[in-house]
Amino acid sequence: MEHYDVIVLGLGSMGGAAANTLAERGAKVLGLETFAPGHDQGAAHGGTRIIRQSYFESPEYVPLLQRAYEGWRKLEAESGRDIMELCGGIYIGDPDDITFRGSKEASELHNLPHEILDADEIRRRFPTMNPADDAVAVYEANAGYVRPEETTIANAQVAAKKGATLRFHEPVTHWQATPNGGVEVVTTQGTYGADRLVITPGPWAPQVLPELNLPLSIDRMIFYWFSPEYSDAVPYERYSDKQHPVYIEETHGNQQIYGFPMTDGPAGGLKLGFFRKGSPTTANTIDRNVYDHEIAEMRERALQLFPYLTGPVVQAKTCLYSVTPDEHFVIGAHPLHEQIQIACGFSGHGFKFVPVVGEILADLALDGRSAMLPPTLFDPKRAVLRGA
Incomplete structure (x- = not known):
């Protein structure tokens, strides 16, 4: 069984950005995705997504957006694609x-x-x-606006250039934490091991993370x-x-x-x-x-x-x-397994954050913490997600 530093489950918008950042930081990365790059089955398609900083949802998002703008320009430069247009x-x-x-x-x-x-x-x-x-x-x-299909394709291309192994059209059938503190992931084509796992399941979160019973x-x-x-x-x-x-x-x-x-x-x-x-x-x-x-x-x-x-x-x-019930994201350590990071529940306003979410997930996977992550806003264990 081949072993990796980090496996990323789901290579849509957030997973692709995480794989890109992890590979840039020198991690041995495997990315797994059911569909093709830039597919139209989830939430990252339709040609355009709004990007803005005057954020009515909460001022707490603004520093993340300022960082994300830097990431969008970097992705454009590295991929050679036109992704962001400030109109x-x-x-x-x-x-x-x-x-x-x-x-x-x-x-x-x-x-x-x-x-x-x-x-x-x-x-x-x-x-x-x-x-x-x-x-x-x-x-x-x-x-x-930014272009979602171009974004997911660009992140995959750039991540691969940086050394990530990306497997498309390979659905994951099972994942589990292992007794040694690592993870094992089973797909339709093989079994892989890793020290860390990043799960970015998009609208498949209820099926991929049923043990959390997230109220999505x-x-x-x-x-x-x-x-x-x-x-x-x-x-x-x-x-x-x-x-x-x-x-x-x-x-x-x-x-x-x-x-x-x-x-x-x-x-x-x-x-x-x-x-x-x-x-x-x-x-x-x-x-x-x-x-x-x-x-x-x-x-x-x-x-x-x-x-x-x-x-x-x-x-x-x-x-x-x-x-999510409060319309804020879910980003952080899996409540039951500290070696697993999750990102989901982006509530229709998450795409503009793609580059910075990728950075946060790489921080969490490699260092166990991220200075960019708001202390409680996205906590997977916050009261509203526990029905409290």
Whole structure:
């Protein structure tokens, strides 16, 4: 049985970043993945993911995001791929709503460059939008999007160049801690041993970590691409990432939406979706079809902000969120086995942290601690995960 310093179970976004960082630090690494690099079966696909630092979810995330930005640029340089585009971001809502208020508070606390815009200024600068008259916004120039498929492929390529052994299309059937303090992992093709194990299971967490009984909701989500009706006043260029920001909006309790500029030309459509409007499923049983009533509901909501988004739907795709009760991540030592590190429950907002999560997991696997890891925010043993 071949032996490694660290085995990484799952080479999606977080696992690929962990394998990359571990290999860079000189560890003998084996990465195992059921699917191909950049696959569309989990949570790391769909062409774009928002990246931002004015973080309404909690100001505690901002230092991690600042570190992540460094990691994104490093991954671009090492892979030669275009991964991150900073086209700006706008977060629109009622003055007391979390979308606006939380973004403003995070910006002020961490001295992030930002602007406060009223509804008239939003319309003037971004004529694709027509927010409510009393809406306000935080505009952050240092925001934009990253490309998830490019990211997972880049991490795999760079990790392999640094010496990691990566095995795709090799499902893991069993893993266990061993009496000597190591681990053993069994796949459809062999058995491997290691001193340490990193488990990044994505929406398969309930199946891969059943002993923890984590209270994760695995939700079927949808993102949509709609075609605008162009005019001389609002031509295609106004929707392109040269002139249009990423966006998040919730006003008067109308359900938070998020989305992107048009990144694939005039025929590509404007991508958007509901942030928290999923239906319970599992990674193995998700319905990948998107239905007419779902498209109609999304269009009705989108028109509240984008009055010209009346053209055909270009496409719609499903995605999976793994949501914790407090919507914060799960990162840290397995509660039963200190030689095993876990990362899951990224709750629909984790992708922007990929490089820094990779660093944290490498720290934990090799050193047993990470100075970048918030003391309690992501603790696998925190009360909300124990039903306390």
